[in-house]
Amino acid sequence: MENIDLDVTVLNLKEPKHVTTYSGLEHVLVEGEVEDDTGKAFPSYRDVNFHDLARGAGAGIRIEIPLMGLLGFDMGYGFDRAQPGWEAHFQINPYGIF
Numbered sequence: 001m002e003n004i005d006l007d008v009t010v011l012n013l014k015e016p017k018h019v020t021t022y023s024g025l026e027h028v029l030v031e032g033e034v035e036d037d038t039g040k041a042f043p044s045y046r047d048v049n050f051h052d053l054a055r056g057a058g059a060g061i062r063i064e065i066p067l068m069g070l071l072g073f074d075m076g077y078g079f080d081r082a083q084p085g086w087e088a089h090f091q092i093n094p095y096g097i098f
Contacts, residue, residue, distance in 0.1 A: 029064040054080040062091070069094040
């Protein structure tokens, strides 16, 4: 049985972007974001119910470093969890592969 992953981003603000240079590194990109997210995984298309989606919101920062890749940190708040609260997410994407 396949899982259907439904993920809808309602608001995704990725401005402003700031590019700066540190000693020995060229064009380090620092990017911040604020987002509102709604989604859920359903076991099949017949089970899709738009009134049963989980909601969340959060903010994060991404730092893209040449020859190293992307580093990211997000704090997200799950509204529809059994115990609503904050959760940290880390992202490491070496050389921009993923």
